[in-house]
Amino acid sequence: MNNSIEIYNLKKSFNTVKALDNLMLTVEQGGFYGLIGPDGAGKTTLMRIITALLLPDSGSIMVGGLNPVKDYKELRLKLGYMPGRFSLYQDLTVEENLSFFAKVFDTSIEENYHLIAPVYSQIEPFKNRRAGKLSGGMKQKLALSCALIHKPEILILDEPTTGVDAVSRRDFWEMLSQIRENGITILVSTPYMEEAVLCDKISLMFDGKIINSGTPTEITSKFKEKIFILKTLHLREILKIARQMPELKSVNSFGQNLHLVVRDNLVEITEIESFIKKSCDYDFKIEPYQAGIEDCFIDYLESVENV
Amino acid sequence: MSEDNIIEVENLVKKFGNFTANDNLTFTVKKSEIFGFLGANGAGKTTAIKILCGILFPTSGNVIVAGFDIYKERNIIKQNIGYMSQGFSLYEDLTVKENIEFYAGIYGVKRKEIKIRLDELVDKLQIHDLKNKFVKDLPLGWKQKIAFSVAIFHKPKIVFLDEPTSGVDPITRRQFWDLIYEAVESGITVFVTTHYMDEAEYCDRISIMVDGKIDAMGTPTELKTMYKAKNMDEVFVKLARKQTEEIK
Amino acid sequence: MKRFRAFLNKEFLHIFRDVRTMMILFLIPVFQVLIFGYVIKNEVKDAKVAVLDFSGDAMTAALVSKLDAANDIEIVKTFSSYDQIEASFRANEIKAAIVFENNFAEKFNSKKTVDLQIILDASDPNLANLLNSYISAIANNYAQDKNIGAAKINVSVEPRMLYNENLSSAYMFVPGTMALILMVITALMSSISIVKEKEMGTMEILLVSPLKPIQIIFGKLAPYAILSIINAVSIIIIGNLIFGVPVLGSPLLLLFVSFVFILMALSLGLLVSNIANSQQVAMFISMFGLLLPTMLLSGFIFPIKNMPLALQYFSYIIPAKYFLTALKSIMLKGLGISYIWKEVTILILMTIAFIGISIKKFKIRLDS
Incomplete structure (x- = not known):
């Protein structure tokens, strides 16, 4: 079998709350897989079941050819896990943290140094500093080094970039691409919609379900509606006007621009332009656009809300 | 203090031991604008916000918030500001209504007034069926929207928002910003931090902090022109790269 | 490992x-x-002790003065009957009382075992016990100094108020x-x-x-x-x-x-x-x-x-x-x-x- 993770009809509830609802997921060996969704989508629960920290209510699951419910002991040798909170010993130094996790897995920093080098070399100058005194970005790098030090087959990262600034996030994703070069399967979750484009496959998660899966281009090409981008310096004003137009399914701000989704391909650029110009004389420009992952997510959420 | 400014910070320095969290900050925030306060983790944003809210004294420098001096009049300042963070917002074991009544109460809003504003808020947010639910039973998106409404319930002059949309789904995030726009239209100044770069574009003016200093400040358009960047994300990256190169 | x-x-x-x-x-x-x-040590200082001496000879007098001279003990009363001891305990005037049997010196010198009874206020077990060991030690020392063959002072302890009979603490x-x-x-x-x-x-x-x-x-x-x-x-x-x-x-x-x-x-x-x-x-x-x-x-x-x-x-x-x-x-x-x-x-x-x-x-x- 060349799948690292195979999940079929997985269910998990906490009291009355359905955290995972008939979830299916396949991650290929050596794959770089992203789980994207807001808080409360069930990402953490899913990762905890994969790492054998939680038991599923029903469904089948195989991780690295093993069943986390039964074979959790062997599985632990194969897994690297970085939980949502940076779980380090604040009172130990960078090096002490790393060497502790190395020894726990019966290895040493030297043995697998090549593996963590792209990450660890950046914090190595501070190796005698207590982990509690590191900045957020540095803590994150140390946590990743600790999760990698035993050369896991599968690396599970639960929202490693949440609350981290945009630049550190970018660096982090680049480090992950480097790590996968070593053949390590990576499953990573994030609430930031657009940053997972580096993954070769992603799943969008919401309300305990996977609402869309595939390569990033597969997902965005599934977006069948016509979508336009509107550029203007008067974002707020034009947003209000465009939302009045019944032929537009949704109008949302995306940074400095608006994304306009047309209902059933009813209208073209010119018709939208004239609609807006009726109500204001601000400058704006509308162009065709290729939907992004966040557009797909919003489209799904809106379709659910309207049901 | 100029008429147009609601926050004036001059040469603000805050040291913890020999660590300088805020290194000679000087900036102003104008009335009724959305001021984006961006920066990497550990750049000193939280420290600066704590000083502006009057819960931390600066080491040196002048700080005027809502026309009051941070050293002498911080109790008056507290009456004039609202605060919301991603970490702590509402009491989970109280209902939405109880939370609102509690916060309005500690800010001295009169009981009659509370009732009126509460009804308005319930209508505006369409939360008739949510208002008697415990906060812990609400989805995160609603918690954040309600927390914001609570933070501006006493009609402060300024509201400080510390990563208010962290982890929130993309629709709720936009709804949240609709609420921010609405608050600004009613005359409230919004001081906000975020890690979503698209949200940086929604601000009227932005300051970017790196290592305790303000590295760049201006409208999103100005900053994009200055750094020859397509969007704020690029501005941010260029700034941070410049910083690391300088260190090297 | x-x-x-x-x-x-x-x-x-x-x-x-x-x-x-x-x-x-x-x-x-x-x-x-x-x-x-x-x-606990401070409490022992100058504990008030009474004496009931049925013998009244030179030996008991010497022992009493030895006891009185000890750092932590102060002989405050001399009684003539058990009733007085009881009353004194109740009035909380004393922490312990020492009773010498009659013909103390005579029996001791004839190489017999003589009885010395310590009555203690056992409501304060720590103090009572310390007093017990002090008094016993002083009496035994005295007996050893005299060094008269098999003669021994048999110290018996009688706690009062019956809180803690064997002074186990x-x-x-x-x-x-x-x-x-x-x-x-x-x-x-x-x-x-x-x-x-x-x-x-x-x-x-x-x-x-x-x-x-x-x-x-x-x-x-x-x-x-x-x-x-x-x-x-x-x-x-x-x-x-x-x-x-x-x-x-x-x-x-x-x-x-x-x-x-x-x-x-x-x-x-x-x-x-x-x-x-x-x-x-x-x-x-x-x-x-x-x-x-x-x-x-x-x-x-x-x-x-x-x-x-x-x-x-x-x-x-x-x-x-x-x-x-x-x-x-x-x-x-x-x-x-x-x-x-x-x-x-x-x-x-x-x-x-x-x-x-x-x-x-x-x-x-x-x-x-």
């Missing part, structure tokens, strides 16, 4: 890096012994403090250190690692076991050197019994950490569930015999009660294992039970 060593190493780093933990581990025990010791503060401190350090500190990992989220990583639950458990407990032994030894040494609390029995046996008690306390700490999810809860349970009973119901501060019957029964499940009995027997009575095997067995059984439950309940996952 390498894994376990790495874990142990980490635990010691945690302990040595935290000033507060170090204080609780090493300063507080010393202070507690010193405070208890001095409080002699020098109780050392065994008592030891029980208390070992409980604090082992149960409280170890449970907090386990719960801290849950709070910090590091437990998640440990659970996902190949460390076995048993390695995590023992890695957490072992440092505290070692430090507790050091503490137990230093308490005994301080008690002995500064306050003269004797260790009459085998020091090895004493260490063994202490170690059994430490294991028991650790297993209790483990149990607490299974229940508690935050450091506050762990602290709360340890304080009210473990420390208070150890202090109040073990016979350390209040004699068990004075308690209401319900509490007396309850005291049977307080481990410290058995520990105190065993300690007292070894330290103060010089008894061997054959006298305290029951207590030791009970402690061992308790330990096995607690550890069994804990290991069974130790969560290898985050729920269920």
Whole structure:
């Protein structure tokens, strides 16, 4: 079998709350897989079941050819896990943290140094500093080094970039691409919609379900509606006007621009332009656009809300 | 203090031991604008916000918030500001209504007034069926929207928002910003931090902090022109790269 | 084994890096012994004692003056009948009374055993016991000085108020403090250190690692076991050197019994950490569930015999009660294992039970 993770009809509830609802997921060996969704989508629960920290209510699951419910002991040798909170010993130094996790897995920093080098070399100058005194970005790098030090087959990262600034996030994703070069399967979750484009496959998660899966281009090409981008310096004003137009399914701000989704391909650029110009004389420009992952997510959420 | 400014910070320095969290900050925030306060983790944003809210004294420098001096009049300042963070917002074991009544109460809003504003808020947010639910039973998106409404319930002059949309789904995030726009239209100044770069574009003016200093400040358009960047994300990256190169 | 060593190493780093933990581990025990010791010592100073002398000869007079000359005893009254003693006790004028039988000197000189009775106010067992040993010591010294063959002064003790007939809490503060401190350090500190990992989220990583639950458990407990032994030894040494609390029995046996008690306390700490999810809860349970009973119901501060019957029964499940009995027997009575095997067995059984439950309940996952 060349799948690292195979999940079929997985269910998990906490009291009355359905955290995972008939979830299916396949991650290929050596794959770089992203789980994207807001808080409360069930990402953490899913990762905890994969790492054998939680038991599923029903469904089948195989991780690295093993069943986390039964074979959790062997599985632990194969897994690297970085939980949502940076779980380090604040009172130990960078090096002490790393060497502790190395020894726990019966290895040493030297043995697998090549593996963590792209990450660890950046914090190595501070190796005698207590982990509690590191900045957020540095803590994150140390946590990743600790999760990698035993050369896991599968690396599970639960929202490693949440609350981290945009630049550190970018660096982090680049480090992950480097790590996968070593053949390590990576499953990573994030609430930031657009940053997972580096993954070769992603799943969008919401309300305990996977609402869309595939390569990033597969997902965005599934977006069948016509979508336009509107550029203007008067974002707020034009947003209000465009939302009045019944032929537009949704109008949302995306940074400095608006994304306009047309209902059933009813209208073209010119018709939208004239609609807006009726109500204001601000400058704006509308162009065709290729939907992004966040557009797909919003489209799904809106379709659910309207049901 | 100029008429147009609601926050004036001059040469603000805050040291913890020999660590300088805020290194000679000087900036102003104008009335009724959305001021984006961006920066990497550990750049000193939280420290600066704590000083502006009057819960931390600066080491040196002048700080005027809502026309009051941070050293002498911080109790008056507290009456004039609202605060919301991603970490702590509402009491989970109280209902939405109880939370609102509690916060309005500690800010001295009169009981009659509370009732009126509460009804308005319930209508505006369409939360008739949510208002008697415990906060812990609400989805995160609603918690954040309600927390914001609570933070501006006493009609402060300024509201400080510390990563208010962290982890929130993309629709709720936009709804949240609709609420921010609405608050600004009613005359409230919004001081906000975020890690979503698209949200940086929604601000009227932005300051970017790196290592305790303000590295760049201006409208999103100005900053994009200055750094020859397509969007704020690029501005941010260029700034941070410049910083690391300088260190090297 | 390498894994376990790495874990142990980490635990010691945690302990040595935290000033507060170090204080609780090493300063507080010393202070507690010193405070208890001095409080009790101060009370002994100039204890008021009365004399009822049925003999009235030169020998009894000499003994009385010897007693009066002793630092901590002051002879305040001389009575002529038991009734007067009783009255004086009730008026709280005296802490003890000494009764010489008639013809004291004559019997002694004819190489017989003479009776000297000490009547004590047993409501204050520590003081009563100290007085008892002082007076006995002085009388015996006197007898030895006289050196008249087989003649002996037989000191008999009669406690009044019947609170604590055999004055079992002699020098109780050392065994008592030891029980208390070992409980604090082992149960409280170890449970907090386990719960801290849950709070910090590091437990998640440990659970996902190949460390076995048993390695995590023992890695957490072992440092505290070692430090507790050091503490137990230093308490005994301080008690002995500064306050003269004797260790009459085998020091090895004493260490063994202490170690059994430490294991028991650790297993209790483990149990607490299974229940508690935050450091506050762990602290709360340890304080009210473990420390208070150890202090109040073990016979350390209040004699068990004075308690209401319900509490007396309850005291049977307080481990410290058995520990105190065993300690007292070894330290103060010089008894061997054959006298305290029951207590030791009970402690061992308790330990096995607690550890069994804990290991069974130790969560290898985050729920269920």
